[in-house]
């Protein structure tokens with residue numbers, strides 16, 4: 581495995597769970613939001629959903645980090661919404677081995693968590709567009725779905741227990 585991408589809509593817990601999972605595995609954690617160009621952050625902050633054209637460069641940057649992790653034989657955990665199948669294919673372009681962990685939860689729970697989150701650029705008004713864009717993992721993909729009903733540490737523990745069977 582070259583990388584685990586913790587995916588899902590805004591507010592599902594990618595950063596929280598990704599950090600816990602990386603700590604558990606002793607892998608480096610990369611915050612996918614950190615690779616957005618300023619224009620993307622400005623759009624989202626203004627409540628404007630990103631389009632595919634806005635996302636390709638961002639996804640390619642993350643894919644390049646995954647390729648570097650493969651070369652270094654030092655796998656990483658990355659938080660990245662990876663909402664669509666073609667985004668996920670782009671992240672593993674070049675044949676890297678990427679496991680997707682989809683953090684799945686109801687709109688109501690995620691909306692409530694987002695509303696409590698302070699100091700983040702993503703407004704709750706974008707949540708519906710995130711769910712509309714979301715394409716669940718397909719059978720041909722390397723991925724697992726994890727419910728967000730427990731704490732980030734518990735979710736990370738569950739994920740790491742399940743990794744062995746898919747790695």
Ligand SMILES: Nc1ncnc2c1ncn2[C@@H]1O[C@H](COP(=O)(O)OP(=O)(O)O)[C@@H](O)[C@H]1O
Pocket residue numbers: 588589590591592593594595596597659693694696697698728729730731732735
């Ligand atoms: N499993 C969880 N249980 C309770 N609160 C959570 C959980 N995961 C995340 N949170 C909280 O929900 C909010 C969104 O989580 P975050 O990790 O920032 O999501 P994302 O990175 O997917 O946008 C944060 O305030 C975070 O502390």
Ligand SMILES: [Mg+2]
Pocket residue numbers: 594595596613659
């Ligand atoms: Mg995040």
